[in-house]
Amino acid sequence: MTFQKTHEMPTAAEALPGRATPLHTDEVHHVSGRPLKGPHPEGFETAILGMGCFWGVERIFWQLPGVWVTSVGYSGGITPNPTYEETCTGRTGHAEVVQVVFNPKEISYGDLLKAFWENHDPTQGMRQGNDVGTTYRSAIYWLNDAQRAEAEASRDAYQAALSRAGRGTITTEIAPAGPYYFAEDYHQGYLAKNPAGYCGIGGTGVVCPIGVGVEA
Template sequence: MLFRKAAEMPTADTALPGRDTPLATDEVHFVNGRPLKGPYPEGFETAIFGMGCFWGVERKFWQLPGVWVTSVGYSGGITPNPTYEETCTGLTGQTEVVKVVFNPAEISYAELLKTFWEGHDPTQGMRQGNDVGTTYRSAIYYLDADQQAQAEASRDAYQSALTKAGRGEISTEIAPAGAYYYAEGYHQGYLAKNPAGYCGIGGTGVVCPIGVGVEA
């Protein structure tokens, strides 16, 4: 029963109420000192990805050349301004996500998608490895029609590669970006603050064909 409760999305009637006030969080990135909430340089773009536990996911993206700043938060659900403890109940509908602010002149959205697909197993449904529940589901929340088209095309390309490798069906949620709620301060830049901290992120070993002859 606990597994079912954690692995099924709540409804508006069963979701936790949350709160009107945002959670206290860091103001600048722990590694590069740039503002988490902006202002961001003119012409820079934003991407939002869910790949399981956001500690390891954030590190994957902040290490990429062309990524200006990253933050971790909650999105895709019902409960406003949820706490980490609330999301772990499975009763918020939110998933752990990373917001990536990047310079498109240095790194493309397609390259971020490649990192996304190869950096986790997108076939696991409401889990990622040993992390089980709705909060760990795979998700891409797109900011405009171009991101949607690229996300869907990359999914189809990666599914072909996974199928050839004998892997399962992609369960990644691809949906319009809704509200993004910054996670508590101790989660921001977690693996830089705690170098020996837990990271449950691991890919399938299957190469995403974007960048090797296939366009997103």
């Protein structure tokens, strides 16, 4: 099952059919013990972010104060309930993403965006480092108009900082959130379960100006 257009999104006709039944996954977070699928405390909010291989990305966010629970999954694509193997073919259209449930009284969406921009290279298109393909693209999937406005403003602010540093153009997909499919159980909390596991995440070294006098 090979899909040669690793840098191109599949059409609906090219996409794999998937399945109606969700994949088996963990019910609680491996580190915090909190429920991955809820219920979550009243007033908490959710962010969905893609930065490349989701193993390392999830660890970045579960370590942030104010984050209630994280999970890894697939979003932004076509195939329902895809498996990891299917997403790797490039024929589901999904990106590897992390779902972050957070307490906005302790950490803001802007704080999450700052961590997002600074902990990967958002200029690489359909790849992140040595991980190549549509599944590793940089992405922000917003859940409401406020998140959309903040994401777009933060992109513009970070692009200005990157340009001053002589870096390239941001390729991050900013789009409305569609279905979020939880990844298989062995992916959840992967780097806590496998401390020596692979983590291909690395930033540009350019500071995102959110929180240092620039409004997101």
